Amino acid sequence: MRILVTGGAGKVATSLRSRLVADGRVLRLFDLVRPPEIEGAxxxxxxxxxxxxxxPDAVAAACQGVDAIVHLGGQSKEAxxxxxxRANALGTHHLLEAARRQGITRFVLASSSHAAGFHPRDVATYPAGLPADLPPRPDTLYGWSKAAVESLASLYADRFGLDLICVRIGLWFPTPPQNRxxxxxxSPDDGARMVEACxxxxxxxFRIIWGVSRNTRRWWSLAEGEALGYFPKDDAEVFAAERLAEFGEPDFDVDPDLNRVGAWWCDWPLGQRMG
Incomplete structure (x- = not known):
């Protein structure tokens, strides 16, 4: 099985590469620059x-002989x-069109929690967590582009029968940053479990799921991912003492940075680049 991984030189793809090793599997890494060397490469x-x-020609060439696509590439911050x-919506269109033309039907698409960023934490309405298929409510132009990509994926699933899973990714890091x-x-390990399930x-x-671990303080639903076979194992709570010592006890009910899906991105000036 040959899997095309776009954004192959990025941090997420780099964390995935060794975790996706399997007999008979080849990863084809597609990016503007060569991916970094990793241990055991x-x-x-x-x-x-x-x-x-x-x-579009480069994308079509990259898709030749591919069985599935894990789409991580594009612009990953506000711009x-x-x-x-151009980078997200048009680039994804080129990829979906190449997949359609070449008969590639399995497509895992990295969306973002920022496609739904202005949704507030609402445990009263959603005691099991915010559902993954909340209507788009983007917090930035970046989030808007991801909402556009989700709707484009829905079109290709409905019109051409592609199997497309959009993952609204949270904070994919080796350890949880800050209190949010x-x-x-x-976690990287759960990220790999999620991709394997997809x-x-x-x-x-067509599905939308949250890209999140089994965190004790999680307020996003796992049901949609579990329906696909994604059962995360890691919990950010093992880092809680360290985070609380550095940042204090979080108030997820009051702090707007903590009780909206998009956190401080909801207040970021539109189009201004984040560092």
Missing amino acids: DALAEEVVLGSLTD DADEVL GLATWL LSAPSPG
């Missing part, structure tokens, strides 16, 4: 293809409208 079955998502639409991470962290779920059609 000699044992990995990998191919590298350089190119841009904004180049102006032209850039986020106690609720929204996705690749192997039988005939999922």
Whole structure:
């Protein structure tokens, strides 16, 4: 099985590469630059293809002989409208169109929690956590581009029968950053479990799931991911004492940085780049 991983030089793809090793599996890494060397790279079955998502010919070439796509590439931070639409929406269209033309039906798409950023924490209405398929409520132009990508994925699932899982990713880091991470962290190991579930779920059609670990303080639902076979194991609570000592006890009910899906991005000036 050959899996195309876009954004193959990025931090998420780099954390995934060794975790996706399997007999008979080849990872084809697609990016503008060569991916970094990682420990044990000699044992990995990998191919590298350089190119841009904004180049439809390069995208089509990268998709040749591929069985599934894990789409992590694009603009990952806030930027102006032209850039986020070119890198994310147009780039994803090129990829979906290449997949359709070449008969690639399994597609895992990295969306973002920022596609739903202005939704507040609402334990009264959703005691099991905010559902993953909340209507888009983007917090930035970046989040808007991810909402656009989700709707584009829905079109390709409905019109062409592709199996497309959009993952509204939280904070995918080795350890949960700051106090917000106690609720929204996705560990690298759970990230790999999630991708494996998305690749192997039988005939999922179009789905949206949260990319989050089994955190004690989680307020996003796991039900949609579990329906696909994603059962996260890690819990940010093991880092709680360290985070609380540094940042204090979080008040998820009052602090607007903690009780909205998009946190401080909801207050970030539109189009202004984040450092």
